[in-house]
Amino acid sequence: MRFNHGVLTLITILIIGIVILNNIIALPFLLIYPLFYSRKSKTFAKILSGLLYSFLIFIFLFSAFVKLIFSSNKLLLQKSSPNKKYNIVVIDNDQGALGGNTIVELEKIYFNSIKKQRIVYIDRWGKSLEIEWIDNENVKIDENIINVNRKDKIDKRNSL
Structure with a gap:
């Protein structure tokens, strides 16, 4: 065609x-x-x-x-959910003179090896985050609760 x-x-x-x-x-x-x-x-x-x-x-x-x-990613932290079906991965994205981002990705694990990733939280570069799993489907990232079943993404780069 x-x-x-x-x-x-x-x-x-x-x-x-x-x-x-x-x-x-x-x-x-x-x-x-x-x-x-x-x-x-x-x-x-x-x-x-x-x-x-x-x-x-x-x-x-x-x-x-x-x-x-000009960009490099460094793995800062990886935490599994209590049922081991999800991982939260914190990545330090250094973009040189442009600054960068602190990115939190949610990985859904299929058959113990295949991972589907999506970004759930972005903050300014160099920001240290407190991450804690509340239960199998909710994770707390710096006072923000994210449900793994929803497609929400929190972007804190422009907030004070």
């Missing part, structure tokens, strides 16, 4: 947003994207689509370079 270059231009803009949010998710889009080009499009649409695809590749490579060179 081939798409018109106008449609591909809109898809490119969408993929640029995905690249900015997460490089790994965008990689398959970058690899299969050229397969959908149509040969029966106007020259202007082909040029615009090609320029946007080139810009997309540049953004992908630049963001991957910045993340690899």
Whole structure:
């Protein structure tokens, strides 16, 4: 199936947003994207689509370079839930001159080895957090109670 270059231009803009949010998710889009080009499009649409695809590749490579060179993650703490179905992982994300974040991820464990991760709490870089499991489904992070079944995310980076 081939798409018109106008449609591909809109898809490119969408993929640029995905690249900015997460490089790994965008990689398959970058690899299969050229397969959908149509040969029966106007020259202007082909040029615009090609320029946007080139810009997309540049953004992908630049963001991957910045993340690899200027960012480092260090595991600070890992605590399992009382029933061992969940882990809370505290990560120190150092971004050099940009500062960084203290990230708390919730890992759901399947078959004792497969982990599904999601961020549940973000704070300023270097912040020490007090973490305690209340029961099998609730964890207390600095006076904030997070239920593992809800998709809540607490962001304290901009609070005083």
